[in-house]
Amino acid sequence: MPNPVFELVIYKVKNPQTAARIRAGLQPHVAAYPGFLDWKAVASTDDAALFADIVTWDSVDAARAAGQKVMTDPACAPFMAEIGEIFSMGHFAEERRA
Numbered sequence: 529m530p531n532p533v534f535e536l537v538i539y540k541v542k543n544p545q546t547a548a549r550i551r552a553g554l555q556p557h558v559a560a561y562p563g564f565l566d567w568k569a570v571a572s573t574d575d576a577a578l579f580a581d582i583v584t585w586d587s588v589d590a591a592r593a594a595g596q597k598v599m600t601d602p603a604c605a606p607f608m609a610e611i612g613e614i615f616s617m618g619h620f621a622e623e624r625r626a
Contacts, residue, residue, distance in 0.1 A: 531621045532565055533591045535583040538616045544576040547610040551579070557603050558583075563590020577612075591619050 541547035548571065555567055565584040572578035585591035598604045 531624070533585045533588045534620045535585060535591045535595070536580065536616065536618055536620060537583075537614065538578070538580045539614045540575075540577050540612045541579055541610045542577075542612045543610060544571070544579075547579065547607065550607045550610060551581075554604060554607050557601075558594070558598070561590075561594045561597060563587055563594065588619055588621075 551569055555569065558564060558567065563586040565586055568582040570580050570582070583591070585594065598608070
């Protein structure tokens, strides 16, 4: 089995309480996307409006396909509307040791 891919997104939301509620409700929906393995939803301890998502996918292709789907999925629109600014978004894999 290939190494899982970690999608890391760091962003600021408009309303932390609203965004947190919508994000929690969205997790089961995204969990049904092909290749989904896990989603850690975290918030900054210093800034209530700063969120990060660490989503684990079974492949980079699954991660990229999900990223495209999130942008057009009507179920994701309310959460996307809560995002004020994205600071970082990328895909990462554990380094293999020799």
